[in-house]
Amino acid sequence: MTWETIPQMVLSAADRFGSAEAVVDGDLRWSFVDLADRVRRAAGAFARAGVGKGDRVAVWAPNSAEWIVAAFGLVTAGGVLVPVNTRFKSEEAGDIIGRSGSKMVLVQQGFLGVEHGPGIDVPVIDLKSEFLTDADPFEVESAADDIADIIYTSGTTGRPKGVMMNHRQTLRLYAEWCDLADLREGDRYLIVNPFFHTFGYKAGLISSLIRGATILPVPVFDADRVLELVARERITMLPGPPTLYHSLLEAAGTHDLSSLRAAVTGAADIPVELIRRIREELPFTSIMTGYGLTEAGTATASRSGDTAEQIATTVGKPCDGVEIAVADDGEVLVRGYSVMQGYLDDPAATAEAIDAEGWLHTGDLGSIDDSGHLRIVGRKKDMFIVGGFNAYPAEIEGFLLEHPAVVQAAVIGVPDERLGQVGRAFVVTRTPVTEAELIEWSRDRMAGFKIPRSVRFLDALPLNATGKVQKDLLH
Template sequence: MSWQTIPEMVLSSDDRFGDAEAVVDGSVRLTFREVVHRIRCAAGSFAGIGIRKGDRVAIWAPNSAQWIIAVFGLLTAGATLVPINTRYKQDEAADILTRSGAKAVLVQPGFLGLDFSAPAGVRVIDITGDFLSGGTPLDVEVSGSDIADIMYTSGTTGRPKGVMMNHRQVLRLFGEWCDLADLREGDRYLIVNPFFHMFGYKAGLIASFLRGATIYPMPVLDMDHVLELIETEKITMLPGPPTLYQSLLAANDGSRDLSSLRAAVTGSADIPVDLIRRIKRDLPFQTIMTGYGLTEAGTATASRPGDTFEQIATTVGEPCDGIEISIAHDAEVLIRGYNVMQGYLDEPDATAAAIDADGWLHTGDLGELVDGRRLRIIGRKKDMFIVGGFNAYPAEIESYLLEHPAVDQVAVVGVPDDRLGQVGKAFVVAREVISEDELLEWSRTRMAGFKAPRSITFLDQLPMNATGKVMKDLLR
């Protein structure tokens, strides 16, 4: 079917899937028919406090059934979603609420011990209270070209910018994602990725309503709970960052029944070839997909069925339908197609800097095309450092270091050097004991001298933001 808007698609799930389970959150179990009714009531609640078509409403809360009802309720009322990272502190959230012009923000008081308040003029609503259920059922006419969401970038390279996407873009992008990820009607989808992120909201909630999959929201990653849900609820779909699968492999001691798992989807970080091999060999997954995406363009590339372990681990697949990938003269990855954002909210100069006159989005990522079509990411433009005149790309160096059996996780940054300008420094989370000298010597045998790190610091864990990206500014 060809829906033009997200509310149109979500509300149609009442007829398409009826009494099949839509959401399971602890003791809360809702069918598609029940959740659609609650979404319509939530839309009435938003209208009741003066939310009108085009107004912006923020959600600053963890994954839950209420989050699902709230987001589709506000979209059904004609509003635009502004999701906020739950790891943000008060000032960070206030900045986004102010710059987005949000009329209201839904919060879960007490989550992670945070004080969920808002700037003057922004209504604060307890997402766990009675607000969502108190309205008269409603839906407002929305257009496919209307802005559906304003997602703020992760802010690892500067102040977050608000990325605007419309309804039609999102539906087309994640309709194809469902096919590539092998999401099916009746799947039981454990969503550990946060709903404030594209991976959790669009590849999670929207994809599930497109296909008729049951959503299991997880507010914080707890591996014991993950294992329990897989066994008791027969989870079939489990996307997540590589660290999720590493934890799953470590916990797979035979004491839990994981046989229901069928489809894995990963990305957001470099993936050792051996990890992909072990996921396929030691876990029951039948399909593994990886891809490349960013807030400004959704999922732009994806692996395909039949790809080898090495292809899945070392490349991010081929362009999705209707999307072009090009490599600029400086190796920057460029993207063009229907999926490119409508722009950054209230930042015309930043938008013009990101999308050139020919419609190419400049991603800031560095890459190369393998076999003419398959994309390999080799680093971030701003991460690149120059060693004695040679360009060094941290992602490439990290991929070599991950081949060492003692290395579990690694991040490489450039640091000042009196003779060479900059040299590489590696931060390593080890899975077994190894000395700095041993790993440095091994590195020199595996890569060119200018690439090999000159020093190594061992850490218990790398600093990560809530979307699984290493915060290299902290390492520097």
């Protein structure tokens, strides 16, 4: 890798890949030369608007070609990217825009019926306006250790915190990610993961430009739309959550999926049967699963040759230059070059997250097997103790999801006079099932201390803006 900064890498793609397709978004088709030109002009627009080196700018918009130009144009002008979750309401977005010190925010007016602006105290610019295109080309020299982006955590445990990463970290980690995920030059990469998230921005956009893959942004996940694009655009690379692959399996006989080659997924618990079916019933020749977090990017990944069981039940081995350990209390620790530079304006939270020896305390619980594979068993704060036994909600939820009536499940610990705590399950079902039936079904599948003692039926689980279950709202 010869680049010191993200702008160097992005702009060099014009020389490396020339007239090949870089971005396909609806009727829009740009080559790598086109994209580099647009990025330079966007940098000029930011400079003209008063954005200088180190200044922060928020992008609060769905996946699109313009998002790509705005993000890379900003860092080419020396600015720092602050992506904002598209599901946030104005007050939530305004909090992040304000605390990040962003000088302006770029939005897509009308997305999901929302007009952005009320409650925002900085200039609001529509991505689809001429702002990004109506300027002369511009470039600022940045350094490898300059902060490139501040991505906010999802906020399941309090207010989101701004994670600072520099250019060097991102380029090294996602160059390796390209190898691990089998991303190749000429691949056609349908990016379902949102750009405001580390996966969409770094494993998506940055990896595509490192390797020379065509980017096809998806603004809102819709299974039918994804299937149509896979067939029409001959998609080869399709990462996504397990639910995406369920949709592909259901559609295998009715849609042309023959172009698909590389899959990437991840979750606390993936059924082994799902991985087996992906391998046997879909055209994918490589399937990667991994573990990552905003504070360290991708920390572990499966390797070529891993079994279906290893891919499903573990999150692979550490990336190069990254160490993984498990503390005495079961918490997963991460150390290495990819760990964040800290939380923006929050030295106390930074010191709490990264100890004196450089270990990042992830808040996740896990174990490492004899072959060096990491398994995630749940969140530290979610664990509850039943009569002296540690119970991990993610594991129990995995069992419950095997019941044919259960679509979604969330488990929490509730007080119990005799055992201290016991499990309570909150489930969304597709067909009728009673509380007694689910509890009895659980008895044949898990140890007694893991069995939920009560079940609550919901129409939907409460989710935060990144789709994680808000367990503090379950009682």
